[in-house]
Amino acid sequence: MTGTALDAATTELLAGSLRELLASVSAGGELGPALDALGWAEVLADDPATATTLLFTEHGRALVSSRALDDVLLAELDPALPPAAGSRALLYPHPAEGADPAPLDGPLWGVLLGPLHGVDEVVVPATAEGRTVLVTVAATDLAAAGGPATGFDLGSTWHTVAGPRPPGSGPPAPEAWTRAVAAGRRALAAEMIGVCESALTLATAHTTDRVQYGRPIASFQAVRHRLAEAYVAVTAARAVLDAAWTAAGGADGGGWAAAAAKLQAGRAQAQVMRHAVQVCGAMGLSQESELHRHVTRAAALDALLGGHMALAESAGAALLAGADVHPVVEL
Amino acid sequence: MSGEMDVFVAEVRRFLDANVTRQATSGTELEWGTGPDQIAYFSTDPPDVDAAKVAEARSWQRRRHEAGFGWITGPPEYGGRGLSTVHDLVYDGIEAEYEVPDTGVLSVIGLGMIGPTILAHAQGHIKDRYLPAMYSGEVIACQLFSEPGAGSDLASLATRAVRDGDGWVITGQKVWTSIAQHAHIGMALCRTDPDQPKHKGITAFLIDMSAPGVEVRPLRQMSGGADFNEVFLTDVRVPDDHRLGEVDDGWRVALTTLMNERATVGGEGAGPAARAVSLPFLTALLKANGRLEDAASRRRLAELVADLTATEYLNHQALRRMQAGRQPGPEASVSKLMYAQNLTRGAHFAAEIVGPRLIADTGEWGAYSWNELLLSTPALRILGGTEEIMKNILAERVLGLPKEPGIDTRSPFRELKRSGGTA
Numbered sequence: 001m002t003g004t005a006l007d008a009a010t011t012e013l014l015a016g017s018l019r020e021l022l023a024s025v026s027a028g029g030e031l032g033p034a035l036d037a038l039g040w041a042e043v044l045a046d047d048p049a050t051a052t053t054l055l056f057t058e059h060g061r062a063l064v065s066s067r068a069l070d071d072v073l074l075a076e077l078d079p080a081l082p083p084a085a086g087s088r089a090l091l092y093p094h095p096a097e098g099a100d101p102a103p104l105d106g107p108l109w110g111v112l113l114g115p116l117h118g119v120d121e122v123v124v125p126a127t128a129e130g131r132t133v134l135v136t137v138a139a140t141d142l143a144a145a146g147g148p149a150t151g152f153d154l155g156s157t158w159h160t161v162a163g164p165r166p167p168g169s170g171p172p173a174p175e176a177w178t179r180a181v182a183a184g185r186r187a188l189a190a191e192m193i194g195v196c197e198s199a200l201t202l203a204t205a206h207t208t209d210r211v212q213y214g215r216p217i218a219s220f221q222a223v224r225h226r227l228a229e230a231y232v233a234v235t236a237a238r239a240v241l242d243a244a245w246t247a248a249g250g251a252d253g254g255g256w257a258a259a260a261a262k263l264q265a266g267r268a269q270a271q272v273m274r275h276a277v278q279v280c281g282a283m284g285l286s287q288e289s290e291l292h293r294h295v296t297r298a299a300a301l302d303a304l305l306g307g308h309m310a311l312a313e314s315a316g317a318a319l320l321a322g323a324d325v326h327p328v329v330e331l
Numbered sequence: 332m333s334g335e336m337d338v339f340v341a342e343v344r345r346f347l348d349a350n351v352t353r354q355a356t357s358g359t360e361l362e363w364g365t366g367p368d369q370i371a372y373f374s375t376d377p378p379d380v381d382a383a384k385v386a387e388a389r390s391w392q393r394r395r396h397e398a399g400f401g402w403i404t405g406p407p408e409y410g411g412r413g414l415s416t417v418h419d420l421v422y423d424g425i426e427a428e429y430e431v432p433d434t435g436v437l438s439v440i441g442l443g444m445i446g447p448t449i450l451a452h453a454q455g456h457i458k459d460r461y462l463p464a465m466y467s468g469e470v471i472a473c474q475l476f477s478e479p480g481a482g483s484d485l486a487s488l489a490t491r492a493v494r495d496g497d498g499w500v501i502t503g504q505k506v507w508t509s510i511a512q513h514a515h516i517g518m519a520l521c522r523t524d525p526d527q528p529k530h531k532g533i534t535a536f537l538i539d540m541s542a543p544g545v546e547v548r549p550l551r552q553m554s555g556g557a558d559f560n561e562v563f564l565t566d567v568r569v570p571d572d573h574r575l576g577e578v579d580d581g582w583r584v585a586l587t588t589l590m591n592e593r594a595t596v597g598g599e600g601a602g603p604a605a606r607a608v609s610l611p612f613l614t615a616l617l618k619a620n621g622r623l624e625d626a627a628s629r630r631r632l633a634e635l636v637a638d639l640t641a642t643e644y645l646n647h648q649a650l651r652r653m654q655a656g657r658q659p660g661p662e663a664s665v666s667k668l669m670y671a672q673n674l675t676r677g678a679h680f681a682a683e684i685v686g687p688r689l690i691a692d693t694g695e696w697g698a699y700s701w702n703e704l705l706l707s708t709p710a711l712r713i714l715g716g717t718e719e720i721m722k723n724i725l726a727e728r729v730l731g732l733p734k735e736p737g738i739d740t741r742s743p744f745r746e747l748k749r750s751g752g753t754a
């Protein structure tokens with residue numbers, strides 16, 4: 001870590017400003033200018049861990065869909081690329097492929113986090129001879145292959161890209177890609193935690209207000225235990241994320257710990273959403289309630305850059321093959 | 332099998348062979364990747380497609396009825412066949428081999444729950460008027476029980492019915508009413524005496540859904556379906572002969588419906604969701620995804636199949652008891668619980684196999700299509716009595732555990748604390 005750590009009061013203040021900022025951004029809108037006005041670059045440089053976690057937690061809480069995550073990954077990729085000709089976006093591997101970029105000799109296949117308004121070029125990671133290369137494609141060349149991702153998360157601005165790949169290659173950058181994925185996973189873990197916290201707040205408020213059998217349903221143990229379990233899951237996810245940041249300075253960008261953080265947050269969202277939906281009854285199942293938006297958003301975030309089930313499988317395989325667990329507390 | 336049953340089986344096959352086609356695939360073999368892969372539990376069709384499917388369901392029920400299979404166990408004086416539950420099961424088993432329209436919109440609520448309630452509690456001429464019409468597919472019924480302030484605690488419902496001359500005037504709001512948009516009649520629970528304890532002052536009525544003052548507004552579900560509704564009742568006039576049971580004795584009437592609900596929901600067999608959460612379909616899913624050799628998947632598949640078998644057997648037993656004239660008891664909660672758990676586990680099992688392809692459509696057959704079931708299963712753990720309430724029933728009424736302390740069943744309804752203030 002470089003700069004000075006943010007203290008609690010400053011963090012709280014920043015959280016408030018971020019909430020205001022996020023409340024005013026339209027779906028798929030640009031966060032960049034508003035963050036610039038807030039002096040975000042400086043905050044980020046001072047304390048990347050707190051700043052990133054804060055931004056993406058609030059992003060999750062507000063259920064905003066934007067390309068903010070692109071900046072996190074591009075910060076790791078840019079040094080490996082020729083200077084940018086304008087503003088850049090990133091094409092993520094399709095969730096079905098985890099964090100593995102599609103083969104360079106096959107068609108384009110991935111997701112964009114939002115429409116390409118105002119974007120000049122798109123960084124398209126691809127796999128060539130077992131290594132990740134970073135191809136830069138003009139946004140106009142990609143536009144034809146992309147369309148809004150249909151279905152599951154109706155509030156997201158994701159675009160699926162599938163189509164013929166424009167010719168050309170780019171520099172091999174496997175290390176940069178590994179670091180970018182690690183950074184992306186930490187941010188996604190924070191975002192899922194934010195969605196969970198907001199769902200838990202909704203469920204807590206609903207069960208405290210709603211009276212059945214002459215008392216708030218939150219007074220029934222079956223209900224409060226579910227909420228307490230959900231809280232445990234979120235707290236554990238946050239702990240693993242904090243631990244992951246202590247490893248972020250490592251050579252691989254703390255990849256192993258970042259995967260663990262995303263795995264834990266992914267498990268937490270599954271548990272929190274199951275409990276939150278159950279305690280809200282039919283009210284939470286109807287689209288009149290906000291809850292379903294949390295359910296689908298959390299599941300979509302879980303799927304990006306490796307879902308929790310796939311991450312658990314690969315982590316299990318790695319552990320059995322003798323991988324070291326990152327020491328959480330250095331004495 | 333007895334000679335009489337052989338004759339029945341032959342009659343069933345003659346009817347089905349003459350009217351519908353046999354399914355291309357047999358019950359145990361399944362061709363992965365062919366045909367529609369929709370695995371919805373609740374309808375997510377646009378209104379016109381939905382309406383067409385309802386029309387098909389009604390017309391198939393009419394043909395069943397004409398052939399004597401519309402209400403196999405029903406009393407002949409109301410258009411039933413007067414046969415045993417075994418005949419009913421045999422019919423269902425054979426029909427499952429054929430391609431027939433899904434009649435869930437009629438059977439689950441109307442024929443499964445409200446029909447038996449009418450049979451048990453309505454006056455003779457009302458039974459004459461509605462039962463044959465319902466079992467021949469002409470009349471669709473919905474269940475107007477839940478209210479914004481009365482979900483699990485159904486007995487705290489506040490919709491008022493006030494006597495007016497030789498009839499009643501009903502005002503209030505019902506909510507989460509499945510298929511109200513298709514229904515011709517609804518069974519409504521209403522408060523008739525707020526000065527009695529909550530279970531005592533309730534009366535049940537049959538309401539004409541086209542009567543002035545009945546307004547149905549759709550609600551959209553998380554899974555995308557729009558098959559539950561809000562129903563606003565404003566000064567709806569109901570003749571007294573449309574009352575079910577005695578005045579202020581509606582809770583007993585409601586229990587008939589609720590017991591049948593648990594048995595019906597728990598016993599539901601057909602439909603795309605049940606077809607998907609089955610041994611042949613899940614085996615094909617494992618095979619298509621190269622997971623046949625995976626020990627964890629095998630174990631989970633076997634556990635699921637064991638639970639499905641247990642649930643099916645419990646339902647058969649419950650049906651036989653009903654046939655012997657015994658109302659389903661608190662043990663019906665086991666079926667309801669297990670049914671919801673089976674479909675939930677089935678959906679999660681599939682989610683694990685298909686992974687993120689369930690969230691982001693890759694166009695692959697039998698992958699993304701699971702998302703509707705996954706988003707529908709939470710509803711199954713809530714509708715027809717939540718999982719927690721089913722467990723409370725088993726704990727208190729079957730295991731005989733002490734009652735949850737502090738639940739007031741004695742004070743007059745008027746004095747109870749309810750959501751949004753007292754009644």
Ligand SMILES: Cc1cc2nc3c(=O)[nH]c(=O)nc-3n(C[C@H](O)[C@H](O)[C@H](O)COP(=O)(O)OP(=O)(O)OC[C@H]3O[C@@H](n4cnc5c(N)ncnc54)[C@H](O)[C@@H]3O)c2cc1C
Binds near residue numbers: 475482713718
């Ligand atoms: C898809 C769908 C279709 C439906 N169709 C119909 C219909 O056709 N007609 C109709 O009348 N209704 C219908 N319902 C409503 C259904 O009956 C109610 O949703 C159900 O009874 C639960 O009530 P609620 O949603 O108000 O939840 P609540 O009662 O508010 O419960 C919320 C949470 O609190 C828990 N809880 C409540 N009381 C206790 C307790 N004593 N102990 C422990 N935990 C408790 C519940 O288990 C749940 O987890 C439908 C619901 C759904 C989801």
